[in-house]
Amino acid sequence: MKKSKLQNKERKSKVILSTITMLIFIAVILLGLVPIFKDLKFGLDLQGGFEVLYKVESIDGSKMTQEKLTATYKTLSKRIDSLGVNEPEIILEGNDKIRVKLAGVTNPDEARKQLSTVATLSFRDTNDNLLMNSDVLKAGGAKVSEDKAGNPAVSLSVKNKDKFYQVTNKVSKTTNNTIVIWLDYDSAVDHYSTEQSSCGSTGSNCLSAATVDQGFASDVIIQGNFTTEEVENLVDLINSGSLPSKLTEISSKTVGASFGDSTLSKTLVAGIIGISAIIILLLIVYRFAGLISSVAMLLYAFLVFFVFWLIGGVLTLPGIAALVLGIGMAVDANVITFSRIKDELYQGKSLQHAFKDGSKTSLRAILDANLTTLLVAIIMFEFGESSVKGFATMLIITVIVTMFTMVFITRILLNIFIKTGYFDDKLKAFICVDKKDIPNLSKNEAVKKIPFKNTNFLKHTRIFATLSILIIVIGAVIALTKGFNLGIDYKSGSDITIETGEKITKKDINKAMSELDLDLNSYTITDDEVIMKVENVLNAKKVATITDYFEKEYEDAKVNIGVVSNVVKKELTKNAIISVLFAMLGIIIYISLRFKFSYAISSVIALIHDVLIIFALFAIFHLEISVMFIAAVLAIIGYSINDTIVSFDRIRENLSKEDKLDKEKLKQICNQSIRETFMRTIYTSITTILPVIALIFLGSHEILTFNLAMLFGLIVGTYSSIYIATTLFIVLESKNLNKNKKRKVVYKDDYEEKKVKGVNC
Numbered sequence: 001m002k003k004s005k006l007q008n009k010e011r012k013s014k015v016i017l018s019t020i021t022m023l024i025f026i027a028v029i030l031l032g033l034v035p036i037f038k039d040l041k042f043g044l045d046l047q048g049g050f051e052v053l054y055k056v057e058s059i060d061g062s063k064m065t066q067e068k069l070t071a072t073y074k075t076l077s078k079r080i081d082s083l084g085v086n087e088p089e090i091i092l093e094g095n096d097k098i099r100v101k102l103a104g105v106t107n108p109d110e111a112r113k114q115l116s117t118v119a120t121l122s123f124r125d126t127n128d129n130l131l132m133n134s135d136v137l138k139a140g141g142a143k144v145s146e147d148k149a150g151n152p153a154v155s156l157s158v159k160n161k162d163k164f165y166q167v168t169n170k171v172s173k174t175t176n177n178t179i180v181i182w183l184d185y186d187s188a189v190d191h192y193s194t195e196q197s198s199c200g201s202t203g204s205n206c207l208s209a210a211t212v213d214q215g216f217a218s219d220v221i222i223q224g225n226f227t228t229e230e231v232e233n234l235v236d237l238i239n240s241g242s243l244p245s246k247l248t249e250i251s252s253k254t255v256g257a258s259f260g261d262s263t264l265s266k267t268l269v270a271g272i273i274g275i276s277a278i279i280i281l282l283l284i285v286y287r288f289a290g291l292i293s294s295v296a297m298l299l300y301a302f303l304v305f306f307v308f309w310l311i312g313g314v315l316t317l318p319g320i321a322a323l324v325l326g327i328g329m330a331v332d333a334n335v336i337t338f339s340r341i342k343d344e345l346y347q348g349k350s351l352q353h354a355f356k357d358g359s360k361t362s363l364r365a366i367l368d369a370n371l372t373t374l375l376v377a378i379i380m381f382e383f384g385e386s387s388v389k390g391f392a393t394m395l396i397i398t399v400i401v402t403m404f405t406m407v408f409i410t411r412i413l414l415n416i417f418i419k420t421g422y423f424d425d426k427l428k429a430f431i432c433v434d435k436k437d438i439p440n441l442s443k444n445e446a447v448k449k450i451p452f453k454n455t456n457f458l459k460h461t462r463i464f465a466t467l468s469i470l471i472i473v474i475g476a477v478i479a480l481t482k483g484f485n486l487g488i489d490y491k492s493g494s495d496i497t498i499e500t501g502e503k504i505t506k507k508d509i510n511k512a513m514s515e516l517d518l519d520l521n522s523y524t525i526t527d528d529e530v531i532m533k534v535e536n537v538l539n540a541k542k543v544a545t546i547t548d549y550f551e552k553e554y555e556d557a558k559v560n561i562g563v564v565s566n567v568v569k570k571e572l573t574k575n576a577i578i579s580v581l582f583a584m585l586g587i588i589i590y591i592s593l594r595f596k597f598s599y600a601i602s603s604v605i606a607l608i609h610d611v612l613i614i615f616a617l618f619a620i621f622h623l624e625i626s627v628m629f630i631a632a633v634l635a636i637i638g639y640s641i642n643d644t645i646v647s648f649d650r651i652r653e654n655l656s657k658e659d660k661l662d663k664e665k666l667k668q669i670c671n672q673s674i675r676e677t678f679m680r681t682i683y684t685s686i687t688t689i690l691p692v693i694a695l696i697f698l699g700s701h702e703i704l705t706f707n708l709a710m711l712f713g714l715i716v717g718t719y720s721s722i723y724i725a726t727t728l729f730i731v732l733e734s735k736n737l738n739k740n741k742k743r744k745v746v747y748k749d750d751y752e753e754k755k756v757k758g759v760n761c
Contacts, residue, residue: 249564352418383578497562499558611636
């Protein structure tokens with residue numbers, strides 16, 4: 001008796017010590033989050049700023065090459081430096097587009113003017129008189145070279161050799177025989193007399209000052225005390241300056257600082273509430289194991305932010321949405337593991353053995369589920385537009401971090417407490433399993449503890465299939481007759497958002513549209529703002545006119561305007577279709593390799609069903625389809641296949657135990673597998689839906705479409721995994737049953753299959 005008390009005291013001491021260590025661990029995580037979050041770079045949607053997408057074209061009609069595009073990119077970089085923008089983003093898209101994001105810019109008109117002017121290279125004398133323009137040079141003709149002494153120099157390829165000779169010959173005979181090369185010379189501020197000492201340095205429009213001793217009728221070399229890096233930079237600048245290119249604005253977006261601050265605070269509050277709800281649910285359902293999962297979730301959030309900060313990522317609104325969504329999906333890894341541990345406990349195993357076996361059997365399903373989500377995220381990143389790329393980047397990070405924290409770290413923490421022995425007779429407190437039910441259960445009777453043990457999930461599949469078809473047909477009819485409510489991303493046009501303390505009525509909007517000569521498409525009036533969508537693709541001048549109008553009309557009005565041209569619309573539509581098709585193809589290949597082709601086909605048809613249902617619901621409720629809607633559809637594809645794989649993994653496991661199989665037995669096993677994974681499916685869906693609901697009611701309107709699509713998709717994805725994917729699998733497998741005698745071992749694992757064939761293992 002004394003020995004037993006001593007053991008309990010020792011176990012309790014170990015648990016207290018482990019708990020204190022864990023609390024210190026939590027404190028370190030929370031303290032580490034503060035400096036990382038403060039040091040993160042925020043996108044313009046979270047701090048305000050200006051974004052513009054340019055189509056780059058050659059004035060002379062020549063083909064736009066990657067080299068020319070890169071040269072223009074570097075010129076834009078130099079121009080942005082003069083704007084004093086912190087952490088600008090300049091992104092090359094395709095072979096003829098450049099996207100510029102300038103977070104923190106307060107004067108979009110000035111930024112637009114500074115960026116869109118064609119780069120101009122000019123040759124001047126020391127008194128700033130123009131001698132020659134860049135038209136005397138060949139486009140992109142500057143190259144890295146060496147002078148006679150072997151020092152780095154710049155070689156210029158001359159096109160108009162006669163003119164070049166005349167000018168250089170004339171300069172060589174003057175007292176100040178120097179030619180000064182300028183990029184974007186501005187007579188109001190640029191003077192060689194004041195910039196002579198800084199000529200050739202960063203921040204100066206004066207690129208070089210070369211002494212001319214004689215006239216040149218051939219290619220020339222600019223030499224000086226240059227480093228190799230300086231020469232390479234000079235070549236890029238000269239090439240971009242001599243490049244006869246023009247920048248055509250095809251989309252733009254302006255976000256006021258107050259919009260960004262409001263969006264960030266709303267999204268953070270929604271995220272915190274969603275995560276808090278998940279933690280409460282985990283504690284109720286899994287008790288102490290849920291607490292360990294919550295600790296791992298905090299570490300997960302810390303590592304996601306840390307990795308994002310490490311790679312220099314720019315945190316955007318879609319990125320935060322992916323983070324919050326990722327938390328719900330990350331918890332799924334623990335839910336799968338905890339469900340397996342409970343199954344093992346109900347078979348009469350000790351806590352240590354149940355933990356070991358449950359962790360082992362759950363790993364395969366977790367890996368398959370997360371790898372398919374990772375596959376979709378990579379496809380999203382490859383083909384997605386700017387905001388979709390931000391979402392995909394965060395989703396890729398969350399999947400990778402999930403595998404480390406929610407699988408590896410959670411199991412280490414659980415094992416530490418399990419080894420103390422303190423919870424051996426406290427299973428209800430540890431993982432909500434009542435120990436008094438366990439001793440009387442055999443392995444075959446263990447299934448009696450499964451909730452919904454008498455439910456026949458596949459009994460009413462025809463009713464559910466009919467319901468799905470009905471929703472899709474109604475959605476299709478509405479889409480064909482009334483059309484989808486396409487956002488400007490997929491329709492082209494402009495949206496105007498006004499934030500003001502004054503009340504704006506429908507009459508006010510119609511008046512503004514008439515006076516500004518705009519074609520109103522739709523409008524939304526809320527307590528905080530008014531959002532108007534117009535069919536016009538606004539140019540820079542019109543954007544300025546509209547902004548001035550509303551700022552004069554309403555006191556303290558803040559105006560944000562986004563513009564998307566027809567060029568962008570076509571590109572986004574093409575990329576959206578390619579993304580979905582590649583995601584489907586990738587999933588078919590992966591599941592065929594990891595499972596069987598019948599599993600793959602069933603899964604993909606279920607995914608197509610999910611996508612069609614989401615589109616149908618958006619048509620029925622006339623919700624806007626934007627670029628973030630497509631991101632949500634792709635995310636749902638990743639989530640839904642995640643859910644389906646967990647169910648299929650259990651079906652595969654249960655089928656591997658059968659030597660003989662007929663259609664009725666196949667149905668029974670599939671039904672049993674659904675029952676065994678049903679509560680896991682419910683818990684996972686709830687933990688993912690909770691933060692999405694929080695974002696719908698508390699988050700920014702900019703991601704409302706995304707969150708609504710996610711909500712629909714999560715519900716439909718859960719439903720289709722059970723009623724659509726499994727039913728299709730039964731139909732496909734039933735056709736192949738008993739085709740030959742060897743068919744009875746097709747579900748055996750590798751060892752059993754080899755043993756039947758007579759192979760020694």
